Amino acid sequence: MEILLNKQPMDIQLEGENVLGDIISELEIWLAKENYVIQTLKQDNENIDLSDNSSWKDTDIKGITKLEVEAVMAEEARYNNLETIAIYLTNLKEAMLQGNKELASDLLTDFEGVTYSFNSMMDSSFVKSAPLNVLISEIHNWETNTSKENLPPSQGLVQALEICVSMVVIQIKEISNPIEECDKAFTVLEGMLPGLRDLSLMLQTGKDKEALNLVITLTEVLNKIMRLFGKYCTLKNKNLEDLSIQELPAQEFFTALNNIFNELGEAFESNDSILIGDLSEYEIVPKLESLIEIRNSI
Template sequence: MTISINDENINYTLEDEHDAGDILKGLTSWLEESGLLIGGLEINHESMPLNETEWKSIPIESIDNISIEALSLREGRVRQLETARDFFILLETAIKTGDEESLKELYEGFRDLKGILPHLLNEGPHPTILPHLEKVFEKGFKGTSSVSAAEAVQMASVLESRRRETASPESEARSSAKTLAEMAESLDDVAVQLQTGQDKTAMETIIRLTEILQMFMRSLSWLDGSDSVEEIMNDMNRVLSELEEALKEGDTVLIGDLLEYEIKPRLIKLPSGMNFSGGNG
């Protein structure tokens, strides 16, 4: 039997394996030790769907060759995000055209997708996107619903944004840093708004600020763990935790002080302080 990974034959000793499932279980563990995962599989030159199980029972005597596509964790995440994004693009089309057969099939697939969406969205301890999505679609996918179609478009957009953060983390982090530095110039105004009863206007800016900060932090998390990256992440996480606590307490004075004296100077310095490279492969 010939086993190849990314078109290169490997020396892999079989022991007590009886079928394709046994072999792949061992290879999966072996690859994970190197930070890799299986992205594609061919047995006897025939592509096998990883989300199905029929091929696992193929007896070892019937296998001449196994070909595996191995991906890094980041490459694997990008592929998952692309698949999830494309799911919602298909959903929008099916809703708009009222294709009931496709909607039924997509709803079956949605059950599996829901299991990995929290992982893909990476919202942190207080998720909002998936709970909202489940509420919108709690009674299934309905055709010709403009609201449902709009939700599908929004989800595809969110997942595409996550894909960019993962696929090109350095450029996305730098772009977010530039936006944050520009927003920082108006944080003095937000502090004043909080003190003069303009809470709604101030909170709109704070919400937008935290959204961009989360994008920035997610992008940084995919970069190589250099001292510069870790220093930025640790510092921003500390300040964000303080801001979150102040928001929970409704302490407008502390919120204003944090924005003006802690967060603003850090954001202004962000673009020039990002002394790292790599991660856009």
């Protein structure tokens, strides 16, 4: 059997692999070490569906003459797949709003597969805040009801789809421009420090909603920084593992910061304004200042 990788012959020794599924698994492991993934696969000039291996994984390789593998950088594949997800969700939302039941029904046949891709390719913080899978039942309810009469989707469903699209777009920007996106996040973070120093005062003067919104925004900004900081360091020719922030290895520092935010969230739930003020002034702000100082030194 001839194996071509990106149209170039591969010198590969088969050791006990008798079925196509075993060959592909070995190729995936080998490519992963080089940060590549398989994008397309052909068996004797016929395309193979990589998303469903049930029809080909047990194929005896003795009956295969040529296997053509197209591989791309994992980050490139992720970028392309996220773009496809954003387009799909936008088209689905528009079809539903326009009452195009035929197009919406066609698109919905792929919804579970898109949901799987969304959950596997998006950062976990996005999946938690905008889970696509919780929309499945509501979308199918709309599909059932609109088959009887032309009903528009609920505003909540439309907004949920729009949030998911915006999350995908943010992730795409982070993949394509990690330094720029990380710089923007740090700029926002620096601008938030004065407000964080006055967090206790906000609560004492009845500005509870303003204080909560500030913390929510801060959580989003820090999530973004934590997603990007490792790559940011790499692109700046620094190793995240070599960095020390407040005499802690960088990863331990982020873990400690995350623990403090969990404590801050609990303080908000119990309306403990004294603890909120103490955590903000003596724990969070000093840590954020140290983080900004380290980033400015890179």
